[in-house]
Amino acid sequence: MRKPNDVIIRGVTKVVVVIIFTFAINLFISGHHYPGGGFIGGLAFSSGIILLFLTFDMESVRKNIPVDFKVLAAIGVLIAVLTGVGGMLLDAPFLSQSFGYFELPIFGKTELATAVLFDVGVALAVIGTSLMIIMSIGDDR
Amino acid sequence: MSNLVILPVIIPVITGLLLVILRKYIRLQRFLSIFSIVGLIVVSLYLVNEIKTKGIQTLQLGGWEAPFGVSMVLDMFSALLLLITSIVALCCVLYAFHSIGREREFFYFYPLFLFLIAGVNGSFITGDIFNLFVCFEVMLVSSYVLISIGGTKRQLKASIKYILVNILSSFLFLIAIAYLYAIYGTLNFAHLSVRVAETGQVGLMTTVAILFLIVFSLKAGLFLFFWLPSSYSAPPTAISAIFASLLTKVGIYAIVRIFTLVFYHQPETTHLLIGILAAVTMLLGAIGAVAYGDVRRILAYNVIVGVGFLLAGVASFTTQGLTGTLYYFIHDMIGKALIFLLGGTIIHLTGISKLKEMSGLIRLHPTLGWMFFIAALALSGIPPLSGFLGKIFITEGTFHASYYWLGGIGLLTSLFVLYSLMKIFMNVFWGYTEITIEEEKGTTKGLLLPMGILTALTILLGLGAEGIHEYVDLAVDVLMNPSLYVEAVLGIDPKA
Numbered sequence: 001m002r003k004p005n006d007v008i009i010r011g012v013t014k015v016v017v018v019i020i021f022t023f024a025i026n027l028f029i030s031g032h033h034y035p036g037g038g039f040i041g042g043l044a045f046s047s048g049i050i051l052l053f054l055t056f057d058m059e060s061v062r063k064n065i066p067v068d069f070k071v072l073a074a075i076g077v078l079i080a081v082l083t084g085v086g087g088m089l090l091d092a093p094f095l096s097q098s099f100g101y102f103e104l105p106i107f108g109k110t111e112l113a114t115a116v117l118f119d120v121g122v123a124l125a126v127i128g129t130s131l132m133i134i135m136s137i138g139d140d141r
Numbered sequence: 142m143s144n145l146v147i148l149p150v151i152i153p154v155i156t157g158l159l160l161v162i163l164r165k166y167i168r169l170q171r172f173l174s175i176f177s178i179v180g181l182i183v184v185s186l187y188l189v190n191e192i193k194t195k196g197i198q199t200l201q202l203g204g205w206e207a208p209f210g211v212s213m214v215l216d217m218f219s220a221l222l223l224l225i226t227s228i229v230a231l232c233c234v235l236y237a238f239h240s241i242g243r244e245r246e247f248f249y250f251y252p253l254f255l256f257l258i259a260g261v262n263g264s265f266i267t268g269d270i271f272n273l274f275v276c277f278e279v280m281l282v283s284s285y286v287l288i289s290i291g292g293t294k295r296q297l298k299a300s301i302k303y304i305l306v307n308i309l310s311s312f313l314f315l316i317a318i319a320y321l322y323a324i325y326g327t328l329n330f331a332h333l334s335v336r337v338a339e340t341g342q343v344g345l346m347t348t349v350a351i352l353f354l355i356v357f358s359l360k361a362g363l364f365l366f367f368w369l370p371s372s373y374s375a376p377p378t379a380i381s382a383i384f385a386s387l388l389t390k391v392g393i394y395a396i397v398r399i400f401t402l403v404f405y406h407q408p409e410t411t412h413l414l415i416g417i418l419a420a421v422t423m424l425l426g427a428i429g430a431v432a433y434g435d436v437r438r439i440l441a442y443n444v445i446v447g448v449g450f451l452l453a454g455v456a457s458f459t460t461q462g463l464t465g466t467l468y469y470f471i472h473d474m475i476g477k478a479l480i481f482l483l484g485g486t487i488i489h490l491t492g493i494s495k496l497k498e499m500s501g502l503i504r505l506h507p508t509l510g511w512m513f514f515i516a517a518l519a520l521s522g523i524p525p526l527s528g529f530l531g532k533i534f535i536t537e538g539t540f541h542a543s544y545y546w547l548g549g550i551g552l553l554t555s556l557f558v559l560y561s562l563m564k565i566f567m568n569v570f571w572g573y574t575e576i577t578i579e580e581e582k583g584t585t586k587g588l589l590l591p592m593g594i595l596t597a598l599t600i601l602l603g604l605g606a607e608g609i610h611e612y613v614d615l616a617v618d619v620l621m622n623p624s625l626y627v628e629a630v631l632g633i634d635p636k637a
Contacts, residue, residue, distance in 0.1 A: 074161035081154055087203075094147040095203040 006055070013055040020048035028123055032111075038119035042126030049127075050134055058138060069135065073128025080121030083114055145191070146200040146213045148184045149223050149262040152177050157255035167246050174234055174251045181227035181258070189220045193615065197629035199268070207631045208332040214268035214630055217616035218467065222265050222394060225471050228598070229386045229478045230258050232591035236482055237379035239587035240489065245291050245377070253290070257283035257383065264391045268630055270321065271328045273395065274314055277360070281307050284388060287380045288372060299375035306368040310359035317352040324349065331630035333403050334623050342406035350404035350411050354396065354418075361392025362448045364418040369445060370429065374437035378485025381437075385444050386478035390470065393451050397466065400455060401620045408458050416456030416539075420550045422449030427557035434496045436484045436569075439561050443480065443520065446554050447473045453547050454535040462538020463617045469531025471609075472602060476520045476528060479595040480562070483513045486592070487569055492582035496565060501574030505581070508589060510570040512596045517562035519599045521555050527602035 028041030052061045087096035099113035156177035160170050192198055192215065200213040215223075234254065241250055260280025267273050285307075289300035322328060324346065325336045337346060355365070362369045369389075373381050396415070404411055426445030433439050451473065454466030486509060487502065488494045503510040519526035522533075532555060539548035602609070619625050627633070 070164075071162050074158045078155065078158045078162075081151060081158070085151065085155075088144045088147075093200055093202060093204045094144055094151070097203060 009055055013051055017048050017051055020051065021045060024048060028119065031119060032113065032115065038122030039126055041119075042123035043130065045123070046127045046130040046134075049131060053134065053138070058135070069128045069132040071128075073125045073132060076121045076124025076126075076128055078121070079124065080118050083117045083121065086114070143191070143198050143200060145184065145188060146198050146215045146266060147202070149181055149188075149227075149266060150259050152180055152184070153255040153259040153262070157252040157259065160252040160255070161249060164247070164249065167243070170246070170251045171238060174255060175231070177255065178227055178231045178234060178258070181262075182224065182231065185220060185224040185227055188215060189217070189224055189612065192217050192220050193612065197619065197626065199630055208327055208329045211272050212268035212329060212331070212630050213266050214330070214626065215266055216619045216626060216629075217612055218397075218620060219265040219394075221467070221471060221612060221616060222390070222474075223262055225474045226258065226261055226265070226387060229474055229595075230254070230383065232478060232482070232595050233379050233383045233386075235591040235594075236382070236588060240485075241377055241379055242291075248290060250287075250290060253283045253286050254383070257287065257387075261387050261391055265394060268330050269328055270318055270330060270333070274311070274318060277314070277391070278311065280388070280391065281311070284384065288376050288384075290380075291377065296375045299372045302368055303372040306359065310356055313352065313359070314356045317349060317356055320349045320352065329630070330398070330402055331627040334627050335631070337403055337406065342404060346404065347407050347410055350399070350407075351414065353399055353404075354411065354414065357392045357396045357399070358418065359392075361389045361396065361452075362422075362445055363392070363396070363415075363452055364422050364425075366422065366426070366445050366448070370438055370441040373441045373444065374435075378482060378489065382478045382481035382485065385440070385481045386474045389444060389448055390474055393448060393470070396452065397455055397463075397620070401458075401463070402623045402626055405458070405623065412456050412458045415452055416544055416547050419449045419452040419456055420547050422446075423453070423550055423554040424449075427554040427561075430561035431557050431564075436488060436494045436496065436565060439565060440481055440484045443558060443561065444477055446558055447477060447520075450532070450535065450551055450554070453544075453551050454531075454538055456547060457535070457538035457542040457544060459538045459541045460617060460621055461534050461541055463620050464613055465531050465534025465536070465538055467531075467613045467616055468534060468606070469528070472519070472527040472531050472599070475595055475598050475602070476516060479512075479516045479592060479599065480520060482588075482592050482595070483509065483516055484565070486585060486588055487513075487565075489583045489588075490581050490585065491569075496568040499569045500572030501570070503570040504574045505577075506585060509585060509592075510566075512592055513562075513566055513570065515596055516599065517559070517566055519603065520562060521559035525600075525603050527599045527606075529603060530606045 024041050024044035027036040027044055028038060031037030031041070049061070049065070084095040088094050097113060097115045099111060099115070102110055102112055104110050156173055160173060163169055188198065198215045201207060202211045202213065237250065257280055260276050260283060263276030263279060264273055267276055285300065285304050288303055289296050318328070321333070325333055327333055327336060359365045373384055376384070400411060400415065423446055426442050426449060429442035430439050430446060433442065451466055451469055454462040454469065487499070490502070490506070491499050493499065515526065519528045522528040532551070536548045536551055539545070539551065
């Protein structure tokens, strides 16, 4: 049963969700040098989506994010494992990482590491799993 | 360095993840799981051969040198277990095709099965105690879901108990690792072995060793087996067969590894304790196997007897005892899978599990009956079959270490095992055939092939024991001389 008039929470959510998502991505990117990383970034991201679940009903959020979260979690772990296999193809041990410095147009000199790909996998797995749990408990089936 | 060492873990993981994505295509799921398990068999065969010619294979993950990174170490002991694991997994998957049912297949049975195999393989390969913990969890989490998949009342009741016990034991495992890390500051098996040897295993370390023994006993069903009978009799046959064959064995593997590689300096305390626990386990298991009149219960208690017997060989801590443990390990993985599949087929056919209500099955299913007969003889250790050599070596080892009581109890419980299995055979297969084949609850269509493979293997293992002797000797050599293992991992000779 939703309350008849929840205009304030809807209005606030629309602003706050953007901030949460930005914060989540910031946490994710800063993982190499500061506290943060794939796990906490993924959790923060899914907390944003959970806020959307609380404010709007599940059906409309699902319609706007048409992703099967089980598949998302599986793809995440698959990416993480395949980054390890990638090292094997180049005759390095499993899970070898490499990094390099690149001149990017806006950011200037930037360090890019393959460990980020592993973290992308972790983040996707965390997002997929946490939302899958919430949704399967929330659904009346 | 050889990347092949990691393949037994990542093949099932990648296939399992693909199967989660391809959930709707059952046929493709079956094909891919068979394909990956056959791939596992090929890889393990290659690795066994590689270890025989080139020695212990190690892989430092990410290229970080031994005590700092995670090492994967594959000696002959682990490699043989990998091979048998994949063969048993193949048979259980083949059995599952015709017995597990569409609904369970649809709810991720094959991916979970492959994750379980990945966890088991990882536990056998790893050379790092925290990584062992992680692999245990991979295996256990998959087994939690497999035990409750389908959601019948009996399964849910058993899974609550199973999950509670295993969470408690994982918690103790973590505490034991914390103590170990606080004392030695390292988690690598080889490095731990060196540091324990340097400082001498004084009182506190023996305490930690006993804490590890308690943890692995909970996992392996050594003395602390009170959760095991109900959990192993609840899930469907293909699942309980893979549990009986693999899950307790991983706990036993961990005990063997820890107490031959790290904590081997005080055998008069730790190994004697293992011996006492093994003796009590064998006796209690044998009493349980004789006492019940229910096929599932009898088989579950037979698993417990097997655990006790395997660890009797470890307790003796002699070359003969460990050779016996290795032979019996290989035999027991195959034998327990076989007997669980056979018992499950009997229940599948008759629809009941009480011995008193069945009779005369041999007239309708002669092949099944004689396979059960062979399996029963093999498990109790009758000479031409696979259980014999392990038993003889373990008994010899215990006598050699002057643990006559332990060897004696082992021989006595073999009689109980024979009695309990023959009780099933005589009650189920002999006697008056009351029903016709049309009145039965199921058919054996497609189920005989995997059981046939396993039966053939028990016979071959018994007759061809000479052929694998070379491999078993290599494995025992590493277990008896931990310096070989340390040298392979750290690249130094600890005695020099």
